[in-house]
Structures are given as C-alpha cells and as structure tokens.
Amino acid sequence: MADANEKYKLARKIAERKVGFIRHAAIYLLVIAGLAIINNVTYTGYQWWLWPALGWGIGVVSHFLSAFLYQSGALVDRVAKRELEKMDESNKS
Amino acid sequence: MSRTRVSGVDIAGIALGIVVIAIVIGSVVLLARGRLFSFQWAGPDPKQFWHDRPFQHGGLREEKDEQVTGAFTTIEIRNIAGEIDIHGGSQDGVQIHSVKTAMFPAAMENLTVAVENQGSKLLIEERHDAGFFMSAGTVSFTITLPKGIKAIQAHSVSGSITVRNVPPGIDQNLTTISGSISTDGARDLDASSTSGSVQFASAGDRLEVHSVSGSVQGRIEALGRGGSVNVRTVSGSVDVEAPTSLDAIISLRSVSGGVSCDLPLTAAQQGRNTLDGKIGSGSGRVEITTTSGPITIRKM
Numbered sequence: 001m002a003d004a005n006e007k008y009k010l011a012r013k014i015a016e017r018k019v020g021f022i023r024h025a026a027i028y029l030l031v032i033a034g035l036a037i038i039n040n041v042t043y044t045g046y047q048w049w050l051w052p053a054l055g056w057g058i059g060v061v062s063h064f065l066s067a068f069l070y071q072s073g074a075l076v077d078r079v080a081k082r083e084l085e086k087m088d089e090s091n092k093s
Numbered sequence: 094m095s096r097t098r099v100s101g102v103d104i105a106g107i108a109l110g111i112v113v114i115a116i117v118i119g120s121v122v123l124l125a126r127g128r129l130f131s132f133q134w135a136g137p138d139p140k141q142f143w144h145d146r147p148f149q150h151g152g153l154r155e156e157k158d159e160q161v162t163g164a165f166t167t168i169e170i171r172n173i174a175g176e177i178d179i180h181g182g183s184q185d186g187v188q189i190h191s192v193k194t195a196m197f198p199a200a201m202e203n204l205t206v207a208v209e210n211q212g213s214k215l216l217i218e219e220r221h222d223a224g225f226f227m228s229a230g231t232v233s234f235t236i237t238l239p240k241g242i243k244a245i246q247a248h249s250v251s252g253s254i255t256v257r258n259v260p261p262g263i264d265q266n267l268t269t270i271s272g273s274i275s276t277d278g279a280r281d282l283d284a285s286s287t288s289g290s291v292q293f294a295s296a297g298d299r300l301e302v303h304s305v306s307g308s309v310q311g312r313i314e315a316l317g318r319g320g321s322v323n324v325r326t327v328s329g330s331v332d333v334e335a336p337t338s339l340d341a342i343i344s345l346r347s348v349s350g351g352v353s354c355d356l357p358l359t360a361a362q363q364g365r366n367t368l369d370g371k372i373g374s375g376s377g378r379v380e381i382t383t384t385s386g387p388i389t390i391r392k393m
Contacts, residue, residue, distance in 0.1 A: 018103065019102060022109060025109035026109070029109075029113075032116070054120035058117060064106070
C-alpha cells in the first residue's frame, strides 16, 4: 500500500513536470507570437522580437529537457530506495 | 515484452518542445542572417579568409569620390555615426568624398551611400539594412560645395558636423545627438546637439542653438533688424561674443548658473541668475537660457 502510494507520488511529480512544461511552452508561443505581430504592425524593418524568442526559448528548451528527457531527482529516488532495501535487509538479519 | 505507453500529454509536450527548439534555432539564424556566416565564409580559399579577417588590418575601408552637377540651392546630408565635413570650393558640381568603414565584409556590402537629385535639392544619405550588424559600419563625408548654395542641412546621430570656409550667406540647419557641431560663416543658423558641444559664427536674422549637456561657444557677427537669437542649454555653459553695434533686447536666464554681459546695456536689471537689458534701440531679441550652466556675453 505504501509502495503504491509512493509510486503514485512519483507519477504525479512527473505528470506535474510535463503539464508544467506544456503550460510554459503555450505561454511562450502566445507571447512571442504577440510580440512578432506588434513588431511587424508597427515597423517592418528590424525584427527585435527574435531576441526575446531566443532568450526565453533557451529557458523553455531547458524546461523541456528536464521534463521529458532528464528527470531530475530520479537517480536520488533510486538510491534512496536501495538504501531503504539495505536497511530492511540488515534489520531482518 | 513490455511496451511503453505514450500518453497525449507526452505527444503534446514533445511536439511543443520540437516547435520551441525550431523557433530558437530559427531565431539564431535570422538574427545572424548570414552576416556572421559571411564573415566566416569570406572566401573559399583559407588564405583569402585570413587575409580578409578585419582584425588583421584594423577594419575594412572603402573610399569613393563622386561629383554631382545640377542647379542645387540646398544640400542635405543624413548620417548616423561618421563625421560630416563641409567646406566651400570653386568647382561647378558638389564633390562628395565618402569613406566607408566596417568590421565585417557583409556589413561593408550592407552600407551604401545614396545620392538623390531632388531638383533644387541634393540629398546625400548613409543607408543600411536593419539587422544584427546594423551598426557595424560608418560613413564619413567630406562635401565640397559649389557656388550658389543657399542652405545646408546636416543631420547625424553620433558623428560630428563641421562646416568651414563656405561662401557667406548660407542658411544652416545642423543637428546631432552626441557629436559636436562646429560652423563658421552661417547666415541663419539652427544648431542642435544633445551631448556634444556647439561652436558657431553667424550673421543672419535668426540663430537657434539648443544643447542639453554640451557647451555652446560662438560669435554673433551681426543680427538683422528684428532678428532673434535663442540659445538654450541645460547643463552646458554658454559663451557668446557679440558686437557693440548689436541692436536688441537682451534676456539672460539661468536657474543656478551665473550670468554676465560685457556689452553696454541700457535699462539693465540684474538679478542673481538673470540679466535683462537693451542695447541700441532694441529691435532684435537675444534670449539665452540655461539650467545650471553659466552664461557669458563678451564684446567682440
């Protein structure tokens, strides 16, 4: 029961990270699209909106990597689980 | 054999992630717009590439001489960062000597000098495309004027403007943001600089000099009957020479700077930072105001 609860907590953590990224990316796309429209409606020459698209984009990409590819804390969780198992084994012996 | 399940959130998240990565890469490419790359691809031959590296010979430089003939009465020069040097000559047309300098070959190609014949007016302008390296190059102009020019208009952002040895009787309109202005022999003069200094000599009916932090130093050689002089600065000092034959009402006003006048004023009223008076019959008007800069009028 405790194990299932722990699993659910982990699953929820991962889900929160993924949904958090989707929210971040959607806001990014909306704001950058708005800036691009403002830029080109007021002045068609210099495309200044590319600077926030680049700067903020780097932040969104790193959020994407942490949410989908590198799940920070997963290694720590695995090590902690192993430590718990070791403790259980030593208590039994 | 276990199969990894992919949820809708995973698909949406990965799709969004790919879109954002594409935007970031696209931004880098569009911002550079080939300029960074053209700098690296200066030539397919590696020897040529190293030869073209601007840092080896302190930047790229291109000089051009051009002569434009026409019945011009007005010359307008618009520049961004390079100097504008205007002087008088005896030739028939307008001689334009332009020096382009840039750090990158692509910036040099991007920089052009436009010369437009607009009837009685000749427009000489520095032009470049907006882009990542939009400010990577400058153009300096040396303009030799023919006879018959009645007005000079010169505008720059950070370059200085110098007008020397031009025929008398030319109206001048000179503006710059951070460069200095130096002119002699102007008839009516309108000079404006934000942080650069202004040096002038004028002999017309109208003199307007504005500066924010730059100092103003000049000579009013003559002022036509009913003419006006208006000099304004914020923190810059004003030091003006004028003849005793000046015929004007004088008004000097400063918020915290001192004021002094060597001219023989009548009906003078001097306050701590103000001076009002009249010289001659008072047909013209000389108004000089500053916020913190001192004001001095000397006898010529």
